[in-house]
Amino acid sequence: MLVYLLRRIGLAVITCVFISILTFIIIRLPPGDFVDAYIASLAASGSTVSLEQADAMRRDYGLDQPLPMQYLRWVGRVLEGDFGVSMVWRRPVAEVIGDRLWLTMLVSLAALFLTWAIALPIGIYSAVRQYSIADYIFTTLGFIGLAVPNFLLALILMYVGFRYLGLNVGGLFSTEYVQASWSWGRAWDLAKHLPLPAAVLALAGTAQLIRIMRANLLDELRKPYVVTARAKGLSEARAILKYPVRAALNPFASSIAYLFPYLVSGSIIVSLVLGLPTVGPLLLQALVAQDMFLAGAIVLLLGIMTVIGTLISDLLLTWIDPRIRLGGR
Amino acid sequence: MAEPSALSIRDLAVQFRNEQGVIRALDGVSFDLRAGQTLGIVGESGCGKSVTARSILRLIDRPGRITGGQILLDPAGPQAIDLTALDPDSRQMQQVRGGRIGLIFQEPMTALSVHYTVGNQIIEAIRQHRDLSKADAKAQAIALLGEVGIPHPQRRIDAYPFELSGGLRQRVGIAMALAGNPDIVIADEPTTALDVTTQAQILGLLQRLQREKGIALMLITHDMGVIAEMADEVAVMYLGRIVETAPVERLFAAPRHPYTRALLRAVPSILATPRQRLSTIGGAVPHPGLRPTGCSFHPRCTEMLGERCRREIPASVPLGVSGGASCFLPGASE
Ligand SMILES: Nc1ncnc2c1ncn2[C@@H]1O[C@H](COP(=O)(O)OP(=O)(O)OP(=O)(O)O)[C@@H](O)[C@H]1O
Numbered sequence: 001m002l003v004y005l006l007r008r009i010g011l012a013v014i015t016c017v018f019i020s021i022l023t024f025i026i027i028r029l030p031p032g033d034f035v036d037a038y039i040a041s042l043a044a045s046g047s048t049v050s051l052e053q054a055d056a057m058r059r060d061y062g063l064d065q066p067l068p069m070q071y072l073r074w075v076g077r078v079l080e081g082d083f084g085v086s087m088v089w090r091r092p093v094a095e096v097i098g099d100r101l102w103l104t105m106l107v108s109l110a111a112l113f114l115t116w117a118i119a120l121p122i123g124i125y126s127a128v129r130q131y132s133i134a135d136y137i138f139t140t141l142g143f144i145g146l147a148v149p150n151f152l153l154a155l156i157l158m159y160v161g162f163r164y165l166g167l168n169v170g171g172l173f174s175t176e177y178v179q180a181s182w183s184w185g186r187a188w189d190l191a192k193h194l195p196l197p198a199a200v201l202a203l204a205g206t207a208q209l210i211r212i213m214r215a216n217l218l219d220e221l222r223k224p225y226v227v228t229a230r231a232k233g234l235s236e237a238r239a240i241l242k243y244p245v246r247a248a249l250n251p252f253a254s255s256i257a258y259l260f261p262y263l264v265s266g267s268i269i270v271s272l273v274l275g276l277p278t279v280g281p282l283l284l285q286a287l288v289a290q291d292m293f294l295a296g297a298i299v300l301l302l303g304i305m306t307v308i309g310t311l312i313s314d315l316l317l318t319w320i321d322p323r324i325r326l327g328g329r
Numbered sequence: 330m331a332e333p334s335a336l337s338i339r340d341l342a343v344q345f346r347n348e349q350g351v352i353r354a355l356d357g358v359s360f361d362l363r364a365g366q367t368l369g370i371v372g373e374s375g376c377g378k379s380v381t382a383r384s385i386l387r388l389i390d391r392p393g394r395i396t397g398g399q400i401l402l403d404p405a406g407p408q409a410i411d412l413t414a415l416d417p418d419s420r421q422m423q424q425v426r427g428g429r430i431g432l433i434f435q436e437p438m439t440a441l442s443v444h445y446t447v448g449n450q451i452i453e454a455i456r457q458h459r460d461l462s463k464a465d466a467k468a469q470a471i472a473l474l475g476e477v478g479i480p481h482p483q484r485r486i487d488a489y490p491f492e493l494s495g496g497l498r499q500r501v502g503i504a505m506a507l508a509g510n511p512d513i514v515i516a517d518e519p520t521t522a523l524d525v526t527t528q529a530q531i532l533g534l535l536q537r538l539q540r541e542k543g544i545a546l547m548l549i550t551h552d553m554g555v556i557a558e559m560a561d562e563v564a565v566m567y568l569g570r571i572v573e574t575a576p577v578e579r580l581f582a583a584p585r586h587p588y589t590r591a592l593l594r595a596v597p598s599i600l601a602t603p604r605q606r607l608s609t610i611g612g613a614v615p616h617p618g619l620r621p622t623g624c625s626f627h628p629r630c631t632e633m634l635g636e637r638c639r640r641e642i643p644a645s646v647p648l649g650v651s652g653g654a655s656c657f658l659p660g661a662s663e
């Protein structure tokens with residue numbers, strides 16, 4: 001178990017190193033660098049920059065050194081918690097990102113839990129009552145859920161929520177709390193705003209997970225150990241919940257790993273539509289402006305979050321399935 | 330020999346209904362399982378042995394349905410219960426499962442859940458039927474594991490099924506079937522998945538437990554050797570019907586149904602000369618959906634009497650200690 005744990009953590013660290021290298025390369029891929037982009041934007045507004053000025057700027061930002069050096073300098077500072085300075089915002093990256101990273105995680109986690117809370121009972125019901133009317137209804141709804149684009153649903157829900165229900169729509173805070181510092185009032189305000197984006201983001205994942213849960217459970221229900229459980233005299237509900245459902249639970253643990261990146265990236269468009277203060281829109285702006293340090297920091301952080309999500313899902317799997325836990329025994 | 334019947338099956342019919350039509354998996358099965366005795370049930374694959382076992386516990390899955398007959402628990406006693414009249418999800422049925430009738434499975438690999446320890450699964454079965462504290466139930470479970478011949482039961486109780494060998498796992502399966510102190514045990518091909526040496530050990534264990542606890546054992550197998558060794562009485566099944574019942578000595582000495590004779594001829598003998606051709610039964614078991622008219626064995630029967638076997642269904646086997654065969658041949662039903 002300990003060996004397994006250490007190996008997982010080791011792999012996670014190696015993956016993070018690769019993510020950082022890839023991040024760095026991807027950011028350097030577009031032709032030109034930040035200074036070129038800066039010059040271009042100045043030219044668009046009518047002013048020009050001399051060649052010497054441009055070179056001085058490149059030296060300032062370390063853009064004149066060889067790539068490996070630039071990478072090492074960047075990683076070294078990141079490890080100290082210094083993500084550099086955003087060249088567009090002219091403020092430290094850490095400050096620009098600020099709460100946004102945690103809000104992104106919060107929205108994604110809320111969506112993940114909502115996905116589970118809806119998919120688990122419906123998946124179980126659909127499998128146990130296969131081909132019942134309710135099963136057909138859930139299946140149909142599930143396919144619609146898979147097919148509808150997130151942002152369209154976001155628009156519809158916003159309209160319905162605002163027009164007919166008088167809900168708080170758009171953003172994660174009411175106007176009076178946007179700039180406020182953290183307080184119970186602000187947290188409560190956040191809680192009130194959270195359901196809508198969480199529901200929008202959870203939609204497709206929920207539909208997918210219901211299908212997976214249903215298929216898995218149908219497989220498990222046919223296995224002899226279910227008959228064993230019922231032959232002991234257990235009630236139907238207990239026999240099913242304790243044995244086949246437990247066995248069919250693996251995809252729920254894995255869903256952390258594969259839904260997480262999807263939720264984070266899926267949230268970019270939805271965040272734009274719903275006006276959420278998450279990192280998605282920020283990443284988009286940073287990439288458009290080739291704001292290297294900001295974009296790099298966001299991509300890196302999201303990547304690492306995903307690795308951590310995978311690690312958590314692996315640990316959950318070992319808890320669910322003793323064969324993994326005792327694999328080395 | 331005339332022990333009272335612990336479980337009487339009468340004209341049991343089970344059908345599976347699907348798009349292709351109706352499969353009559355059981356078509357009027359009747360037999361008695363006598364208290365403290367072993368009844369062997371033999372028959373080729375697909376003849377309905379497992380369906381019989383499962384319908385007794387009311388564990389037939391959809392689209393299967395009991396369409397007729399009775400399953401009488403304690404038929405001679407004042408409180409006979411007809412299990413077919415109970416709701417499969419009722420309390421009473423849950424108490425019968427495991428508490429009155431235990432079930433041992435064919436596949437020790439898949440019949441236990443890999444997600445819980447052996448102890449967890451046995452203790453659950455014990456507490457389902459007896460009002461014991463966790464600690465007492467655990468002590469009981471350890472005693473039970475010792476009883477079925479598992480070495481170091483205190484240690485093994487915390488093992489997961491996948492950490493045990495097939496033989497040990499089947500012993501756990503037996504312990505689990507006995508956890509609720511049932512007086513009837515149904516073993517559905519309990520040794521088919523095991524190697525020969527382990528088979529002999531498990532059969533020996535079953536025999537010992539059956540005698541010690543006075544259990545009425547219904548042993549399903551397609552191995553005539555197992556029958557010879559274990560059974561007091563035998564019921565031979567073919568295509569969802571019982572074609573012959575007899576006390577075990579009589580079945581081997583004077584089989585009355587042509588199908589029984591064919592089954593006995595098909596048993597390879599170690600006394601046979603080397604490279605002697607194995608005797609087989611001609612033809613294959615027809616699909617239960619395409620049941621022949623008349624006596625359902627007639628297309629494969631070597632002793633067919635003619636038109637009568639094609640048209641008429643022979644009377645079912647007489648109930649009673651000496652048994653009989655469901656056949657038109659003279660003397661078959663005595
Ligand atoms: N779920 C089901 N759906 C449809 N038909 C079924 C189902 N289960 C059993 N049957 C039918 O019932 C018949 C008897 O099956 P059963 O499992 O009782 O055979 P068996 O005698 O136990 O055979 P084996 O020796 O292979 O275990 C089968 O031929 C099959 O056609």
Ligand SMILES: [Mg+2]
Nearest residue numbers: 378379380517
């Ligand atoms: Mg069977």
